[in-house]
Amino acid sequence: xxxxWLQSAGCGGCTMSLLCAETPNVFDLLGxxxxxxxxxxxxxxxxxGDVRALLGGVESGDIPLDILCVEGxxxxxxxxxGRFQMLSGTGRSMMDWVQSLAPRAAHVVAVGTCATYxxxxxxxxxxAGAIGVQYDGNSPGGALPAAFRARSGLPVIxxxxxxxxxxxxxxxxxxxAAGRLAESDLDQLARPxxxxxxxxxxxxxxxxxxxxxxxxxxxxxxxxxxxxxGCVGTQASGDCNIRGWNGGxxxxxxxxxxxxxxxxxxxxxxxxxxxxxxxxxxPVGLPSDMxxxxxxxxxxxxxxxxxxxxxxxxxxxxxxxxxxxxxxxS
Amino acid sequence: xxARKLIVGPFNRVEGDLEIKLDVEDGRVAAAYxxxxxxxxxxxxxxxxxxxxxxxxxxxxCGICSISQSAAASAALxxxxxxxxxxxxxxxxxxxxxxxxVCDHLTHxxxxxxxxxxxxxxxxxxxxxxxxxxFTAMEGSGARACVEARAQILHIVGLLxxxxxxxLAIQPGGVTRAPTARDCVRxxxxxxxxxxxxxTVVFGAPVESFAEIATADALVGWDKGDAxxxxxxxxxxxxxxxxxxxxxxxxxxxYPLPDGRAFASGLWEAGHLQPVDTRDIREDLSxxxxxxxxxxxxxxxxxxxxxxxxxxxxxxxxxRLGGRTVETGxxxxxxxxxxxxxxxxxxxxxNALNRVAGRLLEVARTQLLLEQWVADIAPEARFMDxxxxxxxxxxxxxxxxxxxxxxxxxxxxxxxxxxxQIIAPTTWNFxxxxxxxxxxxxxxxxxxxxxxxxxxxxxxxxxxxRSFDPCMVCTVH
Numbered sequence: 059x060x061x062x063w064l065q066s067a068g069c070g071g072c073t074m075s076l077l078c079a080e081t082p083n084v085f086d087l088l089g090x091x092x093x094x095x096x097x098x099x100x101x102x103x104x105x106x107g108d109v110r111a112l113l114g115g116v117e118s119g120d121i122p123l124d125i126l127c128v129e130g131x132x133x134x135x136x137x138x139x140g141r142f143q144m145l146s147g148t149g150r151s152m153m154d155w156v157q158s159l160a161p162r163a164a165h166v167v168a169v170g171t172c173a174t175y176x177x178x179x180x181x182x183x184x185x186a187g188a189i190g191v192q193y194d195g196n197s198p199g200g201a202l203p204a205a206f207r208a209r210s211g212l213p214v215i216x217x218x219x220x221x222x223x224x225x226x227x228x229x230x231x232x233x234x235a236a237g238r239l240a241e242s243d244l245d246q247l248a249r250p251x252x253x254x255x256x257x258x259x260x261x262x263x264x265x266x267x268x269x270x271x272x273x274x275x276x277x278x279x280x281x282x283x284x285x286x287x288g289c290v291g292t293q294a295s296g297d298c299n300i301r302g303w304n305g306g307x308x309x310x311x312x313x314x315x316x317x318x319x320x321x322x323x324x325x326x327x328x329x330x331x332x333x334x335x336x337x338x339x340x341p342v343g344l345p346s347d348m349x350x351x352x353x354x355x356x357x358x359x360x361x362x363x364x365x366x367x368x369x370x371x372x373x374x375x376x377x378x379x380x381x382x383x384x385x386x387x388s
Numbered sequence: 389x390x391a392r393k394l395i396v397g398p399f400n401r402v403e404g405d406l407e408i409k410l411d412v413e414d415g416r417v418a419a420a421y422x423x424x425x426x427x428x429x430x431x432x433x434x435x436x437x438x439x440x441x442x443x444x445x446x447x448x449x450c451g452i453c454s455i456s457q458s459a460a461a462s463a464a465l466x467x468x469x470x471x472x473x474x475x476x477x478x479x480x481x482x483x484x485x486x487x488x489x490v491c492d493h494l495t496h497x498x499x500x501x502x503x504x505x506x507x508x509x510x511x512x513x514x515x516x517x518x519x520x521x522x523f524t525a526m527e528g529s530g531a532r533a534c535v536e537a538r539a540q541i542l543h544i545v546g547l548l549x550x551x552x553x554x555x556l557a558i559q560p561g562g563v564t565r566a567p568t569a570r571d572c573v574r575x576x577x578x579x580x581x582x583x584x585x586x587x588t589v590v591f592g593a594p595v596e597s598f599a600e601i602a603t604a605d606a607l608v609g610w611d612k613g614d615a616x617x618x619x620x621x622x623x624x625x626x627x628x629x630x631x632x633x634x635x636x637x638x639x640x641x642x643y644p645l646p647d648g649r650a651f652a653s654g655l656w657e658a659g660h661l662q663p664v665d666t667r668d669i670r671e672d673l674s675x676x677x678x679x680x681x682x683x684x685x686x687x688x689x690x691x692x693x694x695x696x697x698x699x700x701x702x703x704x705x706x707x708r709l710g711g712r713t714v715e716t717g718x719x720x721x722x723x724x725x726x727x728x729x730x731x732x733x734x735x736x737x738x739n740a741l742n743r744v745a746g747r748l749l750e751v752a753r754t755q756l757l758l759e760q761w762v763a764d765i766a767p768e769a770r771f772m773d774x775x776x777x778x779x780x781x782x783x784x785x786x787x788x789x790x791x792x793x794x795x796x797x798x799x800x801x802x803x804x805x806x807x808x809q810i811i812a813p814t815t816w817n818f819x820x821x822x823x824x825x826x827x828x829x830x831x832x833x834x835x836x837x838x839x840x841x842x843x844x845x846x847x848x849x850x851x852x853x854r855s856f857d858p859c860m861v862c863t864v865h
Contacts, residue, residue, distance in 0.1 A: 145397075305540075312565045330437075
């Protein structure tokens with residue numbers, strides 16, 4: 059399958075992350091699955107006139123297109139013209155190009171949370187009118203209408219993440235190449251379930267602290283970051299702590315909170331990212347699927363049962379108290 | 389006279405969106421206009437937010453300079469609070485930042501810049517077969533080796549910073565994760581592996597022998613590894629005779645450590661080095677699609693002209709230092725830091741080759757710094773101090789991204805961000821004309837470039853533009 063990759067209004071970080079794919083490297087990984095880039099703005103040789111000819115060929119249907127990947131949000135401003143991002147050399151907005159090329163593609167893949175839902179490019183007052191390819195934040199319907207289906211019949215596949223994990227992108231593309239990604243393999247926000255059916259909380263190294271609600275009070279401390287430091291890993295879709303990033307890291311492993319970057323509107327949490335909003339001293343926002351009363355009951359019980367080791371380590375920047383050893387048989 | 393106009397775009401293998409308009413006369417560029425055709429409005433987004441949110445949002449300006457943005461935001465907040473990070477935190481932040489910069493240099497060299505030499509247009513050149521083997525886009529053996537080495541050294545960022553890009557590990561008080569002795573030996577082994585890559589692939593010799601090259605001739609005459617192949621090609625294509633910038637090199641100084649910056653700050657012109665006084669910075673809006681007056685970034689604003697009126701032709705503002713253009717980047721950094729080969733090259737004149745050579749020198753020198761810093765980490769120390777951000781105040785954060793000088797200027801009022809201005813390296817290098825009509829550095833560098841009669845996307849123009857390693861997403865932000 060061939061891939062046309064467009065970088066609309068984003069930071070390019072999902073491509074940079076993609077280049078971190080390992081075992082094998084990104085080129086061999088995609089190549090081995092029969093995937094090749096028709097054109098990629100950061101990687102391909104062709105520039106300028108060659109690219110304009112290629113885009114024209116895809117638009118006219120002369121060049122068949124299997125997968126259109128869009129990285130970055132779609133800018134509608136100013137005044138609905140899309141001119142805050144002109145595709146250079148073409149005199150046309152990126153919004154216009156994406157709307158024109160998407161129906162030509164067998165599959166459309168939105169790469170990253172900007173492309174899926176608007177993402178950080180739509181933060182604050184959303185100065186440039188950023189929206190996603192098929193969503194505007196939580197609302198279906200973006201640069202393409204909610205009813206849009208690519209030639210394959212699938213909606214836009216939303217590989218959300220800020221940035222995306224390289225494997226989320228390569229595995230989505232490889233599943234498409236293998237004919238093994240159906241609409242039922244996507245969640246209700248059109249994210250591939252193979253990573254979105256996990257929570258960032260799963261395999262988080264702070265799980266024991268979470269069990270006892272033994273909380274870090276400041277960044278750099280080892281405790282759970284849910285109570286004070288804005289962590290929403292218990293509500294965030296992603297296998298970050300199962301899969302690991304860049305050789306095994308993750309946000310929570312590095313001591314800063316999960317900000318739910320795979321979700322629509324994560325860019326506007328309505329509170330500072332590293333502070334947990336509270337009501338009457340109790341954090342708002344509970345773990346997914348958890349009844350509030352049970353959570354409160356369990357939390358108060360487990361807090362009372364917190365071992366000294368866990369309580370002390372929670373507010374330290376390294377393990378101060380190691381687990382005690384069971385004494386052997388005498 | 390034979391005159392024509394060209395619009396070069398989509399201009400790929402630069403980070404982000406770039407369009408270059410050329411007036412060509414008698415086979416040479418008579419005037420060039422650099423347009424940054426993407427506006428997102430990060431400076432407007434920041435207003436009203438909690439100051440610490442800058443640490444989450446500004447790295448997302450750019451996926452290739454993400455840690456640089458993070459470090460600049462952290463430095464600006466620290467300046468507003470009037471505190472420095474914990475000393476060991478500074479060292480870890482320097483490691484994170486240096487790895488990003490080295491990765492960016494190698495990405496540029498292998499994936500962005502040298503891919504052009506594999507073009508069929510150069511078939512028949514003595515070096516072409518080797519260039520095809522090493523540098524062909526996405527296929528070359530050098531491109532593959534680069535992405536593998538890059539992915540592996542980024543394990544250090546995974547370990548210390550959780551992930552790359554967009555880590556939140558760097559904070560005004562230090563870093564969020566205290567490395568252990570185990571982490572240190574693991575990082576040392578990752579660096580040893582990276583050294584093998586540099587020595588077998590990039591330099592074909594010990595890292596020290598490249599870092600310590602003492603003369604310009606020894607540098608441009610380097611004949612080993614992919615660096616040697618590049619020097620061969622550069623000589624044949626006369627990259628040393630094209631793409632002259634202003635010849636004024638600015639660096640804010642890279643990697644702040646308790647005992648100073650690892651690479652010095654300064655402004656170099658014609659052999660004379662002086663301190664950079666950031667009070668002399670002004671952003672000129674005369675040819676940017678922006679409303680407002682020329683201002684210092686601490687007082688600047690971002691108010692886009694939605695009608696995109698003439699004579700403006702770019703979303704990029706035009707920063708000037710003391711009213712003049714300056715060039716920034718790895719070569720500038722090495723000149724300002726006084727590397728003898730870089731200084732000698734700068735004395736011979738500005739050109740495209742120097743910019744690439746500067747990056748290669750810096751890759752070698754940074755490997756040595758990284759090895760030292762990792763060896764020096766004291767795991768028993770504190771890596772983060774407590775910092776209270778002020779309710780009212782302002783701060784300037786100055787760092788060196790891979791592409792050069794990056795500054796953040798924050799103003800805090802009533803505990804919220806009241807003003808946030810950013811000047812990125814490529815804002816300097818790819819700025820449009822100013823009120824006096826003076827072209828930005830790349831616009832000036834393109835004047836005189838040779839354009840073949842049958843070319844609509846001239847190769848010399850591509851080489852010159854890419855020699856700056858522009859990051860267009862940072863440029864306008």
